[in-house]
Amino acid sequence: MAATASPPAEAAAGSRVAPPALLERIRDEGRSPRRRALLVARLNRTDRLGALAQASESRHVHAEIARRLNNMVRQGDCYSMVSADEIWMLVDDLASEALGELAGRTLVETLGRPVAVRRASGDETIVGLRPVVGVATCEPLPVDDPLALVALASRAANQAARRDDRIKVLRLTVDEDALHRDEIERGLRIALNDNALDVHFQPQIDLHADRCVSAEALIRWIRPDGRSVDSGLIASICEERGMIGQLTQLVLNTSLRYQMFWKSRGLDIAVSLNLSAVSLADASFPDVVEQALTTWGVAGDRLTLELTESAIVQNEASAVGFMSRLKALGCKLAIDDFGTGYSSFSYLRQFPLDELKIDQCFVRNMVTDRGDAQIVRALIDLAHTFDLHALAEGVEDEQTIAALRGMGCDRVQGYHYSRALAPRDLPEFIEAFNGGRRDGPAVSAHSRPDVPA
Ligand code: C2E
Numbered sequence: 164m165a166a167t168a169s170p171p172a173e174a175a176a177g178s179r180v181a182p183p184a185l186l187e188r189i190r191d192e193g194r195s196p197r198r199r200a201l202l203v204a205r206l207n208r209t210d211r212l213g214a215l216a217q218a219s220e221s222r223h224v225h226a227e228i229a230r231r232l233n234n235m236v237r238q239g240d241c242y243s244m245v246s247a248d249e250i251w252m253l254v255d256d257l258a259s260e261a262l263g264e265l266a267g268r269t270l271v272e273t274l275g276r277p278v279a280v281r282r283a284s285g286d287e288t289i290v291g292l293r294p295v296v297g298v299a300t301c302e303p304l305p306v307d308d309p310l311a312l313v314a315l316a317s318r319a320a321n322q323a324a325r326r327d328d329r330i331k332v333l334r335l336t337v338d339e340d341a342l343h344r345d346e347i348e349r350g351l352r353i354a355l356n357d358n359a360l361d362v363h364f365q366p367q368i369d370l371h372a373d374r375c376v377s378a379e380a381l382i383r384w385i386r387p388d389g390r391s392v393d394s395g396l397i398a399s400i401c402e403e404r405g406m407i408g409q410l411t412q413l414v415l416n417t418s419l420r421y422q423m424f425w426k427s428r429g430l431d432i433a434v435s436l437n438l439s440a441v442s443l444a445d446a447s448f449p450d451v452v453e454q455a456l457t458t459w460g461v462a463g464d465r466l467t468l469e470l471t472e473s474a475i476v477q478n479e480a481s482a483v484g485f486m487s488r489l490k491a492l493g494c495k496l497a498i499d500d501f502g503t504g505y506s507s508f509s510y511l512r513q514f515p516l517d518e519l520k521i522d523q524c525f526v527r528n529m530v531t532d533r534g535d536a537q538i539v540r541a542l543i544d545l546a547h548t549f550d551l552h553a554l555a556e557g558v559e560d561e562q563t564i565a566a567l568r569g570m571g572c573d574r575v576q577g578y579h580y581s582r583a584l585a586p587r588d589l590p591e592f593i594e595a596f597n598g599g600r601r602d603g604p605a606v607s608a609h610s611r612p613d614v615p616a
């Protein structure tokens with residue numbers, strides 16, 4: 164049942180606090196440590212695109228959200244509405260860690276109920292929310308740095324966006340998290356210096372031509388003990404510990420080297436690379452790309468650079484100049500994971516983008532979830548309105564492909580076609596696919612690639 168939002172009202176005192184006060188409370192509680200959890204919720208309006216034009220409705224939605232949160236929080240707990248889209252909630256004095264997760268699930272449910280808003284015209288409209296919640300639980304120990312807890316909960320929220328239940332719990336233990344990251348950092352430094360990281364390539368399929376003409380480069384690392392490390396974690400540690408420039412250069416040079424090699428065998432494959440916010444802030448990065456293109460003799464238009472919305476937001480002032488320099492080299496630009504961040508029209512108008520990648524969290528269930536299907540359709544139309552290609556990520560079955568075709572989606576990538584492949588397996592996949600031999604999903608090979616001469 165949707166509750167009709169009353170006009171904006173002040174939230175009850177005591178439960179809603181300003182973000183600095185919430186951070187202060189985390190620190191204060193460190194003096195008499197108790198087990199607690201910090202929840203970071205992102206609202207994700209499902210009608211976000213339509214809602215952008217309706218700022219007055221947003222106020223009503225936020226008033227209703229505040230009302231629900233006031234009802235939900237227990238005495239001693241507090242929450243902050245840190246932006247139009249993000250809420251932090253501190254849940255204190257937990258008898259067990261499982262209660263932190265329970266609070267997270269309750270929050271997903273509380274925020275996920277549709278909100279009915281009465282417009283000035285008297286009509287009623289329903290606003291859907293698709294919240295994700297990251298939970299950082301904390302042992303009964305002092306927390307010196309409250310922002311570490313926020314950062315962990317934010318990371319959990321990023322991971323929650325990729326999960327069906329839209330919640331993820333991460334635990335801040337005595338420094339265990341930091342120790343784990345320290346250990347990975349040490350191994351990564353050695354691996355980067357020894358050139359022991361692999362780049363795998365996930366095929367991207369052009370739905371109009373029904374051909375594979377491009378692939379996304381994704382980092383892969385198998386540690387000496389045989390365990391693999393999550394690529395998102397590798398990228399985030401490299402970003403945090405000052406190694407992302409080295410990682411990006413490795414992926415850039417490895418990709419271009421293979422492109423040159425494949426071309427010498429008659430296969431002209433375009434490659435997409437993921438760029439971090441740090442690269443976007445590096446004014447010399449376009450020169451690095453130019454140098455690498457010259458070194459490997461690859462045309463700029465065979466390279467797409469993927470940027471996320473948050474990377475653009477962090478570098479809004481310099482982003483236009485940065486992107487224009489890459490465009491001058493002939494490179495293409497894609498906006499990655501679209502829909503999970505700010506999803507602002509203004510990026511699409513302001514920046515010289517070529518492709519909009521629709522995040523897999525909307526694509527995964529679009530066949531069974533009408534709301535997700537509507538979002539995907541809206542994003543495809545949005546891309547086309549701004550003359551961009553629409554690429555859907557995370558395509559895992561034939562029905563999803565049929566639905567995407569029906570919506571006019573231009574490109575797809577996903578496990579249905581193939582996981583990321585070792586470089587020596589990619590040409591074989593493409594030749595078979597474009598030659599009409601489709602024997603089912605290919606499997607990722609973890610072997611070290613053959614290095615081209
Ligand atoms: P991304 O750029 O959005 O890459 C797509 C991710 O979705 C990849 O995960 C890919 O393996 C996965 N994926 C593709 N199709 C499917 C599917 O059908 N189902 C499911 N469940 N997953 C699918 P991966 O390789 O683990 O990478 C995760 C993230 O790590 C990437 O997300 C990207 O943000 C980051 N990353 C990976 N390699 C690099 C890199 O070289 N540099 C930087 N800066 N970030 C990287």
Ligand code: MG
Pocket residue numbers: 379436437469499
């Ligand atoms: Mg990507």
Ligand code: MG
Pocket residue numbers: 499500520522556
């Ligand atoms: Mg993506």
